[in-house]
Amino acid sequence: MADELLQYINTSPFYAGFDLEEKEIRKRFLRNYLILPPKLREFLISEATATKIAALSQTFRLSVNQTILLAMIIRYTVSGNLFIGDMPAQISSSLEIDQNTALEIARAITSQLFAPVIEDIKKLQLQKFGKLPGSSAPQSSPQRPPQHIAGEDLPETGGNIIDLRNKS
Amino acid sequence: MLAVLVFPYQAKAACPLNPGDCVTGALQEINKILLEGVGYVIAWAAKTLEAVVRPETQAIITNTFVVRESWRIVRDFMNMFFILFLIIMAFGTIFDIDKYHWRNLLPYLLIAALLINFSMVIGEYIIKIGNGLAAVFLRQISGFGNDMANGFALGETFPNQEFSVQGLAMIANNSARVIITALFSIVFLIIALFAFIAALLFAVIRIPILWLLLIVSPIAWAGYVLPNIRAKTWSKWWNALISWSFFLPVYLFFLMFAVMFIRRKSEIEASISNVQGVSLFTGPGGALSDLLFYILTLIFMIFGLKAAYSVGSFAAEGAGKLMGKLESGVRKYAPGAAYVRGAWEGLKARGEEIKEKGILGFGGAQRAREAEARMKGWVAGLPGPGQAPAAREVAKGTIEKQLMEKVNKLKSQFEMISDLGKLRRLAFTGSKDQQLAAREVLRDRGELSIDELLATYQLYGGRSSLAAQNFAKNIDFARMSSEERSRLFNEIEDPEIKRKIINIRAEKGDLRSATAEELQRYATLFTREGDKIEFLNKAQKFAFEEALRAQVNLGLIKDSAGNVITDLSKALADKVRKMRLDDILELSKGSLRGLIQNPETSRIIGARLNKETIASLPGKVDSEVMEILEEVISRRKRELETEETERQQREAAVQGEAQARAMQPLVDAIRELTERIRR
Numbered sequence: 001m002a003d004e005l006l007q008y009i010n011t012s013p014f015y016a017g018f019d020l021e022e023k024e025i026r027k028r029f030l031r032n033y034l035i036l037p038p039k040l041r042e043f044l045i046s047e048a049t050a051t052k053i054a055a056l057s058q059t060f061r062l063s064v065n066q067t068i069l070l071a072m073i074i075r076y077t078v079s080g081n082l083f084i085g086d087m088p089a090q091i092s093s094s095l096e097i098d099q100n101t102a103l104e105i106a107r108a109i110t111s112q113l114f115a116p117v118i119e120d121i122k123k124l125q126l127q128k129f130g131k132l133p134g135s136s137a138p139q140s141s142p143q144r145p146p147q148h149i150a151g152e153d154l155p156e157t158g159g160n161i162i163d164l165r166n167k168s
Numbered sequence: 169m170l171a172v173l174v175f176p177y178q179a180k181a182a183c184p185l186n187p188g189d190c191v192t193g194a195l196q197e198i199n200k201i202l203l204e205g206v207g208y209v210i211a212w213a214a215k216t217l218e219a220v221v222r223p224e225t226q227a228i229i230t231n232t233f234v235v236r237e238s239w240r241i242v243r244d245f246m247n248m249f250f251i252l253f254l255i256i257m258a259f260g261t262i263f264d265i266d267k268y269h270w271r272n273l274l275p276y277l278l279i280a281a282l283l284i285n286f287s288m289v290i291g292e293y294i295i296k297i298g299n300g301l302a303a304v305f306l307r308q309i310s311g312f313g314n315d316m317a318n319g320f321a322l323g324e325t326f327p328n329q330e331f332s333v334q335g336l337a338m339i340a341n342n343s344a345r346v347i348i349t350a351l352f353s354i355v356f357l358i359i360a361l362f363a364f365i366a367a368l369l370f371a372v373i374r375i376p377i378l379w380l381l382l383i384v385s386p387i388a389w390a391g392y393v394l395p396n397i398r399a400k401t402w403s404k405w406w407n408a409l410i411s412w413s414f415f416l417p418v419y420l421f422f423l424m425f426a427v428m429f430i431r432r433k434s435e436i437e438a439s440i441s442n443v444q445g446v447s448l449f450t451g452p453g454g455a456l457s458d459l460l461f462y463i464l465t466l467i468f469m470i471f472g473l474k475a476a477y478s479v480g481s482f483a484a485e486g487a488g489k490l491m492g493k494l495e496s497g498v499r500k501y502a503p504g505a506a507y508v509r510g511a512w513e514g515l516k517a518r519g520e521e522i523k524e525k526g527i528l529g530f531g532g533a534q535r536a537r538e539a540e541a542r543m544k545g546w547v548a549g550l551p552g553p554g555q556a557p558a559a560r561e562v563a564k565g566t567i568e569k570q571l572m573e574k575v576n577k578l579k580s581q582f583e584m585i586s587d588l589g590k591l592r593r594l595a596f597t598g599s600k601d602q603q604l605a606a607r608e609v610l611r612d613r614g615e616l617s618i619d620e621l622l623a624t625y626q627l628y629g630g631r632s633s634l635a636a637q638n639f640a641k642n643i644d645f646a647r648m649s650s651e652e653r654s655r656l657f658n659e660i661e662d663p664e665i666k667r668k669i670i671n672i673r674a675e676k677g678d679l680r681s682a683t684a685e686e687l688q689r690y691a692t693l694f695t696r697e698g699d700k701i702e703f704l705n706k707a708q709k710f711a712f713e714e715a716l717r718a719q720v721n722l723g724l725i726k727d728s729a730g731n732v733i734t735d736l737s738k739a740l741a742d743k744v745r746k747m748r749l750d751d752i753l754e755l756s757k758g759s760l761r762g763l764i765q766n767p768e769t770s771r772i773i774g775a776r777l778n779k780e781t782i783a784s785l786p787g788k789v790d791s792e793v794m795e796i797l798e799e800v801i802s803r804r805k806r807e808l809e810t811e812e813t814e815r816q817q818r819e820a821a822v823q824g825e826a827q828a829r830a831m832q833p834l835v836d837a838i839r840e841l842t843e844r845i846r847r
Contacts, residue, residue, distance in 0.1 A: 006808040008779045009801065014786060019802040026798070030791035045783050 010064060011057070012050040013043075013078060016071030032079055040078055040124065043117045052113050060105055066095045074109065078117070080124045084110070085133035199354075206357040213364035220371040221306060221416060226299045229378045230292045239288045243386040250281055253393045267395050280392045287385035291409060295378055298413035305420035360462070363469040367419060370473065374412050381409050415476045422472025426465040568635045571601070575635075578605035588615065595620075604628065604639075611643060618652050622659055631661040640665045650678040667693050667703075674706035680756060682707070684717035691722060700724060712759035716740055737768060744769045749776050753789055757796065764799050774804040 009015045014033070018026060033041060043049055053074065057067040073090050076082035082090060087109065092102035114121055126132055219225060257277065260268020283290065384405065391401025582605050585591050592615075595606035607624045610616045616624065621643060628636035640660055645653055645668065653676070657669040670690045673679055679687065687707055691700040701724050708715040717736055719725050725733045725742070733739045744752070744763060752760070752773060763769040782801060786794060 003812070005777070005779050005782070006805065006812060008783070009805050009808075012783070015782070015801070018798055019805065027791070027795060030794050033786060034791060041786070045786050047779060047783055 007054060008047060008050050010068050011053040011071050012045065012047075013053070013071050013075040014045045016075065017068045020068075021072075029075070029079060036079060037120045037124070039117050039120050044075060044078055049113065056105065056108055056113070059108075060101060062095065066097075069094045070105070074113070078114075078121060078124075080128040083129050083133075084121065084125050202354055203357060206354070206361055210357065210361050210364055213361065213368050217364060217368045217371055220368065221302060221420065223299060223303045223306070226302070226375075226416075229295055229299075229375055229382075232379065235379050235382055236288065238383040239385065242383055243284060243287065246284060246386040246390040249390050250277070250393075253277055253390075256394065273393065276393045280389045284386050284389040287389045288382060291382045291385045294409055295382075295413045298415075298417055301414070301417035302420050305417060305424045308424050359466055360469070363466060363473070366473055367423070367469065370415065370419070370476075374416060377408070377412050381405065381412065385409075419472050419476035422468045422475060426468040426472070429461060429465045429468070565634070568629070568633060571604075572635050572638065574601045575604045575608060578602060579608045582606050582609045585609070591615075600627070608639065608642075611639070614644060614647055618648075618655055621656065625660060637662050637664065641668065645669050645672045646676065650676065653678055663693060667699075671703055671706060674703055674710075677710040677756060679707050680710035680758060682711055682714060684714045684721060687711070687715055687718035688721055691718060697724060708759070709754065710756040710759060712755055713740065713762050716743060740766065741768050741772060744772045749773075749781060750788075753785075753793065753797075757792055760793065761796050764796055770800055770803060774800045774807070777801065777804050 009018075021029075033044065036044075050071075053067065053071050056062075057070065062070060070091065073082065073087060073094060076090075077084055077087055088099065088103045088106040091097070091105050092099045095102070097105075110118070122132055253273070254277075256268055257270050257273045259265075260273065261270045266272065388401050388405030391397045391405075578601055582591065582594065585594075591606050591610055594602050595610055596603065598606065604624065604627065607616060607620070607627075611621065611624070621640075625636050625640050628639050630636055640662065641664070643656070645656065648656070650673070653669055653673050657666060657673065660666060660669070670693060674690075679690070682690075687704060690707075691703055694700045694703060700722060701719065704715045704719050704722075704724070707718075713736075716725075716739055720734060720736050720739050723732045723734075725739045727733055727742070733742065752763070755763070763773065777800065785797060789797065
């Protein structure tokens with residue numbers, strides 16, 4: 001029971017790393033959460049999403065901290081704070097894993113995890129960033145121009161990569 | 169024309185030598201022919217009328233298959249409209265159109281939906297009542313066709329020949345007399361003919377009209393639901409039904425008089441003949457007395473027709489009033505209204521009544537007031553000069569009751585006024601009753617300022633007045649601002665009103681910054697412990713800790729053994745432990761923050777959290793509350809992580825011990841080998 005709760009808090013995109021984030025960023029997320037489309041709100045909080053992320057982390061042998069970071073990246077993407085095309089690069093840098101593995105994880109996320117809400121995510125991404133990545137899986141590289149990130153909404157270390165590790 | 173008529177008369181009847189008599193005879197002959205013809209038609213009309221109004225004939229109104237089938241089709245069709253009415257009602261409620269609000273339409277809808285299926289029976293019943301009454305009168309005048317026909321027959325109408333011969337000796341000109349009487353008789357009989365024809369026509373067309381009314385009766389009942397078409401369908405239908413149903417008995421009632429006059433004519437004449445000194449003209453068989461009989465008969469017949477229709481309309485109005493009462497009855501007791509508004513209002517009223525009067529002879533604010541008054545009486549001493557206090561109270565109560573009745577009557581009239589300016593004029597420049605009634609209306613509409621409310625309270629008589637208390641009780645305090653409520657609370661002295669206001673202030677969060685001492689003071693307005701607790705529980709939502717402290721100070725919190733809890737932190741922990749998570753989430757942010765900052769209560773709340781509850785939180789609360797709750801979740805997470813770390817450490821320790829145990833034989837063997845080598 002307690003294990004389940006802890007796992008849910010660590011893998012749910014809504015809660016993952018909530019206590020690690022800067023207060024202002026968290027506040028902004030909580031406010032923005034209420035204006036997200038209902039399906040995305042449900043996706044972020046759903047136990048099913050948390051379970052799938054936990055399974056993904058097992059598949060790719062991710063540690064607890066890496067899983068938390070991955071769930072946070074998913075939160076930023078779904079809430080429109082991270083360009084979906086930048087997800088592989090963000091995963092690679094945040095989780096400190098090679099780009100190929102990051103790309104595989106990103107593909108798994110978009111094809112499996114995002115499948116039920118992909119249309120809503122696309123709509124939100126288009127609305128926030130004015131474009132979408134290519135029709136295939138994310139093709140972005142870490143050198144993608146910085147304007148893909150809604151910089152003021154997220155802590156960033158420069159470029160389009162969010163430094164999730166160095167937040168307090 | 170006279171020549172044409174006179175000559176045959178002369179030739180046929182051996183005209184006397186006097187030409188004057190010849191003319192007279194010719195005129196009488198013409199008169200006879202005309203009157204015979206009219207009399208025949210009257211006789212026919214009277215007999216037909218009798219045939220039409222007979223109960224056997226009238227029975228076809230209600231026993232016609234086609235009518236029943238047609239009514240069924242119309243009823244089924246109209247039943248579909250109830251769905252439309254529900255939709256209209258829904259829109260009326262959504263857009264808050266008072267006329268179409270469910271509160272106002274539901275009783276009508278219920279009555280119509282139920283009674284539309286009985287519309288035929290109801291219509292038939294009304295008609296049968298009419299026919300039954302008609303049958304009563306008809307029995308009294310059975311065979312009236314013959315009486316009327318005979319009564320209006322020629323020979324009976326005017327002075328007979330014998331009378332003419334004797335009487336005419338005194339009249340200078342017989343011809344002139346004959347002409348005058350002929351003219352009168354023709355005019356009279358034509359009027360009688362019209363009266364009969366009209367009565368016959370009405371009686372005949374009444375039947376198809378009533379058929380039609382029965383067939384369309386479901387439309388009338390359906391029309392009852394919507395106020396805008398009610399007058400055109402419902403009211404008109406009832407008017408027509410009642411008018412046409414009761415037309416017949418009322419008409420027959422008047423006809424009964426006419427027939428009685430005709431029938432008793434000979435008896436009256438006989439009695440007059442016994443009286444000495446009666447002139448030939450006015451005596452029995454005299455022209456004037458005959459004429460008077462027939463004029464009276466005609467008056468009854470003609471005005472009977474008019475009166476019949478008017479009485480029918482009166483009856484229709486009566487039916488309208490009856491339905492109005494039925495509707496107000498349904499409004500009070502019928503399901504729907506009763507279920508929703510009624511049940512709620514009823515429960516509230518019962519609760520208020522119990523609060524006021526107590527239950528089974530115990531408790532009740534009234535009892536408390538009486539006790540207070542008694543106590544004051546004892547302390548204050550003797551009553552005023554010449555009057556016992558009870559008498560004074562009774563007199564005052566009667567005056568107030570009268571005032572309230574007057575005001576209520578006026579209020580129901582003023583409620584119709586939509587012009588705010590007019591209402592305000594009445595409220596501030598009219599007579600006292602008008603002012604009070606208009607202010608009641610303005611109060612209900614939320615159009616009185618605080619100053620005006622207070623002035624009206626004083627105008628009624630202030631604290632000592634029951635009317636003032638009633639006025640203040642009906643103020644919608646919930647609609648006011650916190651400051652306005654606070655001002656009214658301070659300025660109105662009546663304890664009951666004060667209690668009402670303070671309860672609303674607690675509910676609305678006006679007391680969020682009140683201290684425990686202030687809350688305690690407010691709580692003392694309530695005499696019963698239960699009311700105090702209820703009030704402080706309301707205040708708790710916005711000032712959790714302070715309200716709880718007040719409860720602790722007042723000794724209102726008890727443990728399961730019934731012992732009073734005096735330790736605030738224990739009371740706090742107990743209280744939070746007993747609260748459901750949803751109740752905790754409903755607390756104000758300030759109260760919630762206070763609970764989260766308290767390690768003990770925070771731990772209790774944290775222990776309530778599981779996967780399901782925290783997954784449901786973002787959907788239940790706003791971002792600010794979520795932010796507060798994340799502190800508890802964070803604390804809970806740290807606890808879980810600590811537990812997890814400890815569990816892992818324990819597992820590692822156990823694993824280490826097992827490994828050590830497994831290695832023991834090898835260690836022992838090495839030790840032994842080392843010993844051997846040394847040796």
